[in-house]
Amino acid sequence: MMRAVLAAVLAAAVTLPATIAAAGPIEDRKAIMKGNGRDTKLGADMLKGAVPFDAAAATKILANYAAAAKAFPGHFPANSKTGGETEAAPAIWDKPADWKAATAKFQTDTAAAVAMNPTDAAGFGKAFGLVTANCKSCHEAFRIKKG
Numbered sequence: 001m002m003r004a005v006l007a008a009v010l011a012a013a014v015t016l017p018a019t020i021a022a023a024g025p026i027e028d029r030k031a032i033m034k035g036n037g038r039d040t041k042l043g044a045d046m047l048k049g050a051v052p053f054d055a056a057a058a059t060k061i062l063a064n065y066a067a068a069a070k071a072f073p074g075h076f077p078a079n080s081k082t083g084g085e086t087e088a089a090p091a092i093w094d095k096p097a098d099w100k101a102a103t104a105k106f107q108t109d110t111a112a113a114v115a116m117n118p119t120d121a122a123g124f125g126k127a128f129g130l131v132t133a134n135c136k137s138c139h140e141a142f143r144i145k146k147g
């Protein structure tokens with residue numbers, strides 16, 4: 001009995017570092033992108049009128065985008081090219097200048113969108129469009145969509 005408990009405790013102790021390692025750059029960058037996905041859904045719903053336009057929510061969405069654009073490029077170390085069901089394309093590491101340009105554009109456009117400081121749906125639509133053009137162009141070049 002004691003032996004079985006001890007074995008279980010040891011097994012847990014051994015598997016723990018593996019669990020920590022799994023929460024690495026791939027999970028982090030996916031989490032950032034999931035946030036982008038949620039914000040884009042809400043923004044699109046506001047622009048369609050599916051949910052009422054809310055200036056504070058719009059401001060928050062644009063601020064989230066800018067924060068995401070800043071944080072995202074820091075999660076692509078060379079040892080994260082594969083694994084963790086990543087959809088990151090090899091081009092990120094094979095064409096570093098292009099990747100840098102795409103991430104820099106995302107930062108510039110999200111900062112510009114924040115600076116536009118929209119207070120109505122029409123203004124938000126412009127800022128939102130400026131940002132979301134990046135989603136498509138970057139995914140086409142640097143994301144391999146699975147499933």
Ligand code: HEC
Pocket residue numbers: 026029030031033034036037040065085086087088089102103106131132134135136138139142143
């Ligand atoms: C500079 C490049 C770039 C931009 C800009 C970008 N993405 Fe991504 N996105 C990626 C890459 C690369 C992945 C794959 C990450 C991985 O799986 O490791 C990804 C993955 C995703 C995912 C899947 C996350 C998951 O669950 O695995 C969503 C959703 C997403 N992006 C939404 C967006 C939206 C919405 C925008 C625009 C607001 C956006 N992205 C802008 C590069 C970008």
